Amino acid sequence: MLRFVVRRLLLLVPVLIGLSVLLFAWVRALPGDPARSLLGERATDAGVERINEVYGFDRPLVEQYVSYVGALLRGDFGTSIQTGRPVTESFIDYFPATIELAVTALLFAVVIGVPLGYLAARHQGRWLDTTVVTGSLLGVVTPVFFLAILLKLVFANWLGWLPTGLRQDPRIDATHVTNFYVLDGFLTQEWDAAFNAMAHLVLPAIALGTIPLAIIVRITRAAVADVLNEDYVRTAHAKGLAAATISRRHVLRNALLPVVTTIGLQAGLLLSGAVLTETVFSFNGIGSYLFTAITRRDYPVLQGFILFIALLYCLINLLVDVVYGLIDPRVRAA
Amino acid sequence: MAVPTTTSPTPEPVPGGGAGPATPGAPLLEVRDLRVRFTGRDRAVTAVDEVSFTVSPGQNVGLVGESGSGKSVTSMAVMGLLPRRGVEVSGQILFDGEDLLLADRKRLDRLRGREVAMVFQDPMTSLNPVVPVGTQIGEVLQRHFGMRRKERRERAAELLAKVGIPDPRRRLDDHPHQLSGGMRQRVLIAIALACEPRLLIADEPTTALDVTIQAQVLDVLAELVDEAGAALLLITHDLGVVAGVCDEVNVMYAGRIVEQAPRRPLFRSPAHPYTGGLLASIPRLDTPRGRPLTPIPGSPTQTVPWTDACAFSPRCAHADDTCRTTSPRLEHADGRGLRCFHPLTTPAALTKEL
Numbered sequence: 001m002l003r004f005v006v007r008r009l010l011l012l013v014p015v016l017i018g019l020s021v022l023l024f025a026w027v028r029a030l031p032g033d034p035a036r037s038l039l040g041e042r043a044t045d046a047g048v049e050r051i052n053e054v055y056g057f058d059r060p061l062v063e064q065y066v067s068y069v070g071a072l073l074r075g076d077f078g079t080s081i082q083t084g085r086p087v088t089e090s091f092i093d094y095f096p097a098t099i100e101l102a103v104t105a106l107l108f109a110v111v112i113g114v115p116l117g118y119l120a121a122r123h124q125g126r127w128l129d130t131t132v133v134t135g136s137l138l139g140v141v142t143p144v145f146f147l148a149i150l151l152k153l154v155f156a157n158w159l160g161w162l163p164t165g166l167r168q169d170p171r172i173d174a175t176h177v178t179n180f181y182v183l184d185g186f187l188t189q190e191w192d193a194a195f196n197a198m199a200h201l202v203l204p205a206i207a208l209g210t211i212p213l214a215i216i217v218r219i220t221r222a223a224v225a226d227v228l229n230e231d232y233v234r235t236a237h238a239k240g241l242a243a244a245t246i247s248r249r250h251v252l253r254n255a256l257l258p259v260v261t262t263i264g265l266q267a268g269l270l271l272s273g274a275v276l277t278e279t280v281f282s283f284n285g286i287g288s289y290l291f292t293a294i295t296r297r298d299y300p301v302l303q304g305f306i307l308f309i310a311l312l313y314c315l316i317n318l319l320v321d322v323v324y325g326l327i328d329p330r331v332r333a334a
Numbered sequence: 335m336a337v338p339t340t341t342s343p344t345p346e347p348v349p350g351g352g353a354g355p356a357t358p359g360a361p362l363l364e365v366r367d368l369r370v371r372f373t374g375r376d377r378a379v380t381a382v383d384e385v386s387f388t389v390s391p392g393q394n395v396g397l398v399g400e401s402g403s404g405k406s407v408t409s410m411a412v413m414g415l416l417p418r419r420g421v422e423v424s425g426q427i428l429f430d431g432e433d434l435l436l437a438d439r440k441r442l443d444r445l446r447g448r449e450v451a452m453v454f455q456d457p458m459t460s461l462n463p464v465v466p467v468g469t470q471i472g473e474v475l476q477r478h479f480g481m482r483r484k485e486r487r488e489r490a491a492e493l494l495a496k497v498g499i500p501d502p503r504r505r506l507d508d509h510p511h512q513l514s515g516g517m518r519q520r521v522l523i524a525i526a527l528a529c530e531p532r533l534l535i536a537d538e539p540t541t542a543l544d545v546t547i548q549a550q551v552l553d554v555l556a557e558l559v560d561e562a563g564a565a566l567l568l569i570t571h572d573l574g575v576v577a578g579v580c581d582e583v584n585v586m587y588a589g590r591i592v593e594q595a596p597r598r599p600l601f602r603s604p605a606h607p608y609t610g611g612l613l614a615s616i617p618r619l620d621t622p623r624g625r626p627l628t629p630i631p632g633s634p635t636q637t638v639p640w641t642d643a644c645a646f647s648p649r650c651a652h653a654d655d656t657c658r659t660t661s662p663r664l665e666h667a668d669g670r671g672l673r674c675f676h677p678l679t680t681p682a683a684l685t686k687e688l
Contacts, residue, residue, distance in 0.1 A: 231459040238413055238454075239474045239525065240446035243439075249473070253464050328464050329509040 001325060008318050012311075019310050020072070020303075024065050027302045033057075034081045034297040055081060068303070077307075078300030082292075087304035090289065095308070096179035097167055098278070098285035102270040104201045105209030110263060113213045117220025117259075118252070124225060132217060139214030144273065148207035148280035155203060165282035168197045200283075208277040212266035219262045223255040230254070257328055264320030268313040361388035361428075362565050363412070363533055368425040370407050370416065381407045382589045383640065384664065385425075389533065389582075394559070394566040396580035396597075398573060398612070400634045404589040405569045406455075409535050411435075412567070413452050414442045429533070448478040451526035453555070455538040457518035461510040467494075467521050468506030471528055478529045493524040497554050516547035523555055530562050537569045552579065573612055577601060585609050588637045588645035591664060594671040605670070605677040607650045644675070652676040 035051035036043050052058045056067065071078060077087035120132040156164040168174060168181050174193035176184050182201070185194025227233060228251060236250045275287035286305060293301040325331045370382040382404040389395045397405045410416045412427055414434060427434040429450065434442065446452075454460040462470060471493055472486035481489065487506060494502030497520040510518055519539065526534055539555060540548040556579045559566045568579055576583055576597070583600050585593040585608065593606040604610045611630035632649035639645065644662050647653035656675050664673040 231454060231456060232462040234415055235454060235460045235522070235525075236462070237415055238446055238452045239477065240443040240448060241473060241477055242443065245473065245477070249465060249469075250462050254462065329466075330463065330511050 001322070004325065005318070005322060008321065012314055012318075015314060016307070016311065020069060020307060021065070023303050023306055024068060027297070027299050028061070030294075030297060032297050034299055037296045038081055051081075077304035080293075080301050081298050082296050082301075087300050090301065091304070091308060092179055094284070094286040094289050097181075097283060098271060098274050098287065099312075100180050100182060101201065101204055101208060101274055101277070101283060101285060102267070104205035105270055105274075106212065106263070106267050108205050108209040109213035109216050109266065113216030114220050114259060117217040118224050118247075118255075120217070120221040121224035121228065129221075132221070136214040136217040139210045139217075142210065144207060144211065145276045145280060147210055148204070148277050151203045151207050152280060162203050163200050165200075165280075167200050167284055168193065169200075172196055200281075204277045204281045204283050207280070208270060208274055211273075212263075212270065215266060216259065216262055220255065220259050223258045224251060227251050227255045253327060257324065260320055260323050260327065264316055267316045271309055271312060360390075362391045362393075362430060363389040363567070364426070364428040365408070365412065366426040366428065368408060368411060368427065369423070370404070370411055371422040373420050373422060380589060382411070384590050385586070386664075387582075387584045387591065387594060389565045389567055391532065392563050392565055393582060394556070394568060394580045396576040396583040397567060397569045397586060398571065398576055398583060399586035400571055402588075402634050403586040405586050406537055407589075408586075409452070409537050409567065409569050412535060413446060413450065415452075444478075447474045447531070448529045449531050450533045450535065451529070451531040453519070453522050453526045453534065453536040453539045456542045457515055457522055458542065460522055461518055463510055466507050466509055467513070468508075471506075471521065471525050474525055474528045489528070490524075493528055494521070496527075496558065497521070497524045498550070499524075515543050516551055519543060519547075519551050520554065523551070523558065527558055527562060527564075531564055533565045533567065534559055535567045535569070538571070539568075540575065541571075573601075573616060585612070588634070588640065590640055590645070590673065591671065592646065592673045594664075596669065599670060603678075605672045605679075606646075606674050607652050607676070607678060608646050610678045611649075644673075652678075 033048075034055070035048040035057070038051060039047050049058070056064055068078070075088070077091075079086050080090065083090075116132055120129040123129045152164055155162050163169065172193050174181070174184065174190055174197075175188045177187055178184055181197035182194050185191065185197055233246065233250050236246045241250075274285055275291065277283065278285045278287035286309075290302070290305055292298075293305070321331075364386075365388070366386050368382055368385040369380065372379045372381055385404070385408055387395065387397075397408060399405045407416070411423055412429075412434065414437070416423065423435060425435070429445065434445070437445070461467065468487060468490050471490040472481075472483075475481045475486045475489055490506055491502040494505055499505055499517055499520055505513070510521075513521065519542075523539070526536075536555060540551050543551060552575060556566075566579070568575070570576060580597055583593075583595060583597055584591050585600075585606065587608050593600070593604070593609050595605075600609065601613065604613055608630070614628045615630060617627055630649060636648045637645040638648060638658075640661050642661055643659060644650070644653065644657040647657040650657065654676070660675070662673045662675055664671050666672075
């Protein structure tokens with residue numbers, strides 16, 4: 001298993017190199033240029049030239065790329081053209097929020113989705129199943145922004161049960177260590193801060209997690225339904241095993257294989273899909289920051305953030321493969 | 335196919351062991367008038383009808399027929415493994431006097447794996463691919479005997495050794511994909527025999543295996559059943575297998591039993607044309623080269639409903655108008671049962687006909 005992980009980690013190197021090339025080319029292929037967007041409408045040619053000189057945009061592309069990668073290897077993602085802040089610093093400002101939101105949304109989707117899909121499969125064709133299948137279809141087709149606005153309107157504005165936005169009530173004087181607000185609350189034992197941050201996560205997490213929830217429900221239901229028809233489940237019944245043993249050891253373990261794959265894919269999508277939800281709930285994550293970076297052609301920020309998302313995506317996939325190997329011995333052998 | 339010649343148990347002295355009484359009057363398993371109907375959305379199919387047979391303690395009974403004859407459905411009904419929805423089961427399945435069709439899930443689960451066990455047709459799919467085989471053997475011991483982990487491993491290794499798997503201790507941690515088909519079927523046999531059941535149902539236990547492995551696995555099965563004093567209900571389409579193992583034979587066609595008889599009389603003088611056809615279709619080593627095989631004409635799909643005809647009549651050389659308009663009943667005489675208007679009378683007649 002360890003060898004497998006190490007090998008997979010090594011395989012990340014060519015993937016990341018390829019990605020950096022693509023990204024580098026892609027951000028420069030965007031129409032418009034960073035100097036003009038920085039200087040605004042009344043930019044003079046001399047001013048633009050100066051900016052390009054400072055940031056090295058006047059040099060040949062290959063040369064720019066080499067110095068970019070060289071800096072990357074030293075852990076330097078460059079500085080924002082707009083703000084002049086190092087990109088790594090803004091990682092710490094924005095990524096924790098998005099990761100916190102994505103993880104909560106995924107937890108919501110998995111904790112509810114897997115049992116619901118399992119129950120639906122066990123009651124195929126009955127009312128529970130029909131309700132779950134119909135409901136999940138509804139979940140898949142509901143646009144995220146619509147659901148987000150609806151949730152906010154009903155539970156925050158009308159009922160007033162939950163906060164309308166932000167990550168934490170600004171009136172709370174919370175200490176932030178990692179910038180994961182919930183985690184910070186626990187670390188510093190500022191319980192009110194932790195719970196306040198959690199309350200702020202509920203609605204965005206539901207809005208963001210609904211589509212993954214619906215997909216996980218459907219995949220789980222299909223997988224369990226398949227496994228229930230397998231010969232080895234019949235064997236388990238012929239052994240007189242208790243229903244709980246059959247469900248756990250024989251049905252769920254096998255059905256989880258496709259479910260784990262789906263969860264991994266959804267986790268990756270959540271990171272990039274958080275943008276809309278963040279906007280609706282004024283949740284200060286990477287979403288709005290990236291949006292600004294795109295409109296301003298802030299090359300270093302774009303490259304840095306997207307590369308980091310890609311890295312996270314790869315790591316999630318690696319995790320999925322490891323879990324897969326833990327569940328299914330046939331994968332380990334391959 | 336190779337027929338095991340080592341074991342040919344005589345019907346009379348029932349091997350010792352087995353908790354039940356060995357008197358002929360008290361069968362271990364008695365199936366009475368079993369009827370299984372699959373009720374689909376728009377049409378119902380009667381898979382098994384009027385099936386009655388008995389298995390005495392320690393006895394080996396064969397259930398023979400082509401695909402679709404209802405033999406597997408019968409065995410699934412005995413094990414309570416038929417789906418509950420869309421299936422109607424009627425009649426009685428008496429195990430040691432207790433009607434299994436009336437037993438609830440809890441009671442069934444106490445019997446299954448403990449008193450009645452089953453070996454399935456396809457060893458490639460009948461084991462859980464993600465669980466080590468040792469665990470799959472051990473869980474049945476844990477369930478019925480409450481054995482602890484160490485004991486279970488010990489016993490599982492013993493069982494693997496018994497079914498002829500070399501280096502059993504190491505094999506315990508193997509997963510099914512690391513074993514060959516023959517080995518997997520041995521593991522399934524080990525699972526079935528783990529709790530020393532009184533009745534073992536084997537549904538085509540060798541069909542999915544290589545011909546060379548078939549004989550070995552069958553030998554192991556027959557030997558262990560014999561050794562444990564268990565009764566065996568062997569389901570097969572292969573009369574060669576029956577000849578080597580069974581004391582009593584029930585021949586099924588289109589969901590009904592058409593002939594039941596002890597092995598020797600059945601093979602010496604089959605009475606039902608279908609049985610005769612099955613026997614005649616077995617290739618023999620002493621037939622001259624180049625002579626074609628003698629199959630039963632037609633296919634099992636060419637049946638008419640039993641309700642107002644003999645279902646075999648479309649394929650039967652002896653069929654007349656009676657056969658095509660009246661449903662034959664299972665008549666008993668001389669310890670044999672037969673469902674036919676025009677039985678084959680003598681072996682000579684059989685050879686002449688075919």
